[in-house]
Amino acid sequence: MKSNITKLSLLALLAAILLAACGGGGTPESDATDIPVVVDNFDVIAEGRLVPADSASLSFPSGGRVLEILVEEGESVNAGDPLARLSNFDQLRASVASAEAERVSAQQALDDLVDNADLAAAETLKQIADARDAIRDAERKINNLNYGSREVDINSAQAQVVILRDKLEDAEEDYEPYADKPENNLTRAGFLSKLADAQRSYDDAVRILNNRLAAANDIDLALAEAELAIAEAQLAVSENNYEEVKDGPDPDLLANSEARLDAAEASLAAAEAALAEAQLTTPIDGTVVEVDIKIGEQAAPGEPAVVVADFSAWEVETDNLTEIEVPQISVGQVVSITPDALPELDLAGTVISISDLFEEKRGDVTYTTVIELDEVDERLRWGMTVVVTFLQ
Template identity: 30%
Template structure:
């Protein structure tokens, strides 16, 4: 009969324990009264007889009823609502922390995430293009700054007038032109004589010398032309145009004429004197005289100094170069502003993509810790409400007992670490041991009594068919 009604047996045991405890309390009270009696015992002052609650003493065990619970358990819920699309676990499955348990329908959110990622890629491409534009604008500004410096240098050179080097070069050109006149006259006279090998050798040397001079001047003139550059507005600025270019060009023309004359003399010597050659020789003299006159005119121009018109042209070139620099700097500022806007667009796109990804992640329910799926509260096709538990996850690796009727009279006798004997209503023949691990600091009401929930961790529940929610009866070692 006792095995058939284990609950009645357990209640009888509890009643016996409580009756025994009550009987012991009466015995202790009577002993206290007898020890205080006798003829010589002083009569207590009734004015101090107002009693206060006294902590129970002499009690070895505190008994209470409780419920079996797993070590940890939690009801998992979605942060967002939606239709359940997939159940990836079943009740009783073991899962690890982070495992996916349930998925909601997320087709719209997946599309939103793809769109957000596409906008992010577009914003990043725009940022790269804006950064490239800044580089181009900065290069243009550097070129414009160089143009300003070159124009200012040319203006300073123009205002300073002809330099000693330029005058010396013009005088050298004049001397060379006079020598060319003498040479042309000698060639004219020699053309009437019989040509010798020594004359031809000398003529060849003259051609080589004239050719070297032409090449040197051509190289210098090319350098002057290469100094020209294009402004951002498409106009061309040549900072070395002016006296330097004019002098070099005239020197080059004279050198080319000298080369032509030397080559003609050589050809004449090789072919021998003819009527045409005699006329050419006379013409060479005239040409040499004309070149000498041009060299003289160039020297006179340098000695006369710079004209106001040349200074005005140089000043205009400076103004134009500075205007180009201002335009280039404005383009740099615009490009930098475009980069800032592009960076802001990228940040916004990143935030939108992160938000879309977070929204998609909210449609996935994951295990909060390693444990067992003890209950599934939904099914595929149902609507999940935000905050409503759809899965109960528990850790059954250890068992706890939570007391339900430990009153305020008994709780002062319970200490953390106290030993506990536990009997389960469903397993009356088994006595388990445990340890008090926590005592609630806040009370609750149970059947009109003030009770404090006490947590007991079981020590040896292995291989026993313990289930969540079983009724337990505990005897807690009372504190001294």
């Protein structure tokens, strides 16, 4: 219909004209009552159709033979639930598992490369420190062999040996009661660590004392000089190694590991995408209203296979609201809705959107308006026609 502004407005206007015509035939009296002005404030009425507030028509993007149908019409589903699968689903799932394993392996290799570089740097720093200690000991030994130790140095070394031997004995006594305890016993582990430190300190003190007591001879001096040369060579090697690892992993190895990880992540993403195309999953909570596929049949790409709708809320889409009427409609406006199949039912609703794009229907320029129902009735069905009254 071209205009749904009720016919009552036209009747009222016609009545006003007739009254004016009848009064014009005689002489008006002085106390005649003026004819009231008719104001057109009638509600706009349109036709519409019920639709669920949310629905999804789902299809397989690539198509294929249907392996499983996991739901039936009328069944309730939650967002994320699988609905149907194609025959290559299991194969694609195995590909995802393989790609995930490769991604984990590539990540672990990269982590190990970085972690090992940090460990290598720490180890080379320790090697440098040990080499410098060995050089110092060798130089002291050579000096003692050539010139002999001062008495005060010998006495100091002897005293240090006595003190550290006493600490070593105390550590041995503390550890002895726990020697047979399990290795994971924390008390045993603590005393064992102290014993190892005490033994190391005592051995160092004995070595220093022996160096200071050593008498000079050609063999001892040659050995001491050889020890010095070895220590200096070890220091040079350790310093060179540190230069290679101090800035992190080898750039080429790092680039290869990062490239491997990137490739693994890309393969995993592709495998997951392929798997997703072999399974229909509902994006909404709702009810399965149509299953248009069968097991063993070929599902065409893009063809609707399963339809899911949320019937917990309803909307109405108008069908014939014309360009003459739409200026009187606004978002937020209250409406009354009566289903044609349930004329005794009067539902309240609110305008939530008015289309900016027109459609030509039956020769009229129309604009689709969407109304959200404030009430729900269990008798409502998708597609029911309704009468929409826009209250002024």
